[in-house]
Amino acid sequence: xxxVTQSGKNGETPPKTASLALVAVGSNRSLDGMSPAQMxxxxxxxxxxxxxxxxxxxxxxxxxxxxxxxxxxxxxxxxAIETDLGAKDLLESLHAAEMxxxxxxxxxxxxxxxDLDLIAYENQVLPDISTFSRWAxxxxxxxxxxxxxxxxxxxxxxxxxxxxLVPLADVxxxxxxxxxxxxxxxxxxxxxxxxxxDVRAL
Numbered sequence: 254x255x256x257v258t259q260s261g262k263n264g265e266t267p268p269k270t271a272s273l274a275l276v277a278v279g280s281n282r283s284l285d286g287m288s289p290a291q292m293x294x295x296x297x298x299x300x301x302x303x304x305x306x307x308x309x310x311x312x313x314x315x316x317x318x319x320x321x322x323x324x325x326x327x328x329x330x331x332x333a334i335e336t337d338l339g340a341k342d343l344l345e346s347l348h349a350a351e352m353x354x355x356x357x358x359x360x361x362x363x364x365x366x367x368d369l370d371l372i373a374y375e376n377q378v379l380p381d382i383s384t385f386s387r388w389a390x391x392x393x394x395x396x397x398x399x400x401x402x403x404x405x406x407x408x409x410x411x412x413x414x415x416x417x418l419v420p421l422a423d424v425x426x427x428x429x430x431x432x433x434x435x436x437x438x439x440x441x442x443x444x445x446x447x448x449x450x451d452v453r454a455l
Contacts, residue, residue, distance in 0.1 A: 271305065271335045272375050274343055275425055277417045279368040281318060281327040284355045289328040290455060292354060292367055297332060304346045305336030311423035313455040316416040328455065331372070331420035340374040344404055347371060372408045372417060376431040379406040385432060407431065412440045415448040
């Protein structure tokens with residue numbers, strides 16, 4: 254993923270180099286009269302105030318909760334954002350935004366007002382490829398019981414999830430996974446057709 258250079262104001266300061274990050278958004282629980290779709294739309298409008306400039310955002314999609322039967326359908330989206338924050342600081346800012354929208358983290362994969370997942374940050378692999386591979390190979394039951402104690406990038410299971418990849422294809426179809434060597438479009442094409450049929454544009 255290329256870096257983007259921002260020009261200094263009136264030539265008074267040297268240009269700053271910003272990084273491009275990919276973020277997935279989801280909601281399947283209302284808050285203060287806002288539906289999940291309204292929640293996702295509002296966070297897309299508000300979040301750039303804190304973390305950077307949104308360069309592209311996807312359509313909204315309705316998808317079944319994961320794993321199957323774990324709650325109401327989700328509204329999902331994705332965006333590409335240009336930011337001066339490092340990956341870990343960006344993740345902290347995303348978690349702070351979740352909390353402002355009533356997110357609580359009591360039960361893994363429970364219904365939630367807002368889910369902001371940092372999917373990729375440039376072409377970085379964090380903390381290292383062996384840790385990425387270990388979490389990418391985790392079975393569903395283990396995934397439900399445990400979460401990484403540190404930031405793992407790219408998201409270790411993004412390539413398996415239609416509800417992430419289909420919206421992501423709207424904003425970064427040509428982004429290449431630094432471990433798998435496949436573009437977002439190619440990862441979408443590799444998904445089972447039944448998974449793709451479950452992701453419906455609103």
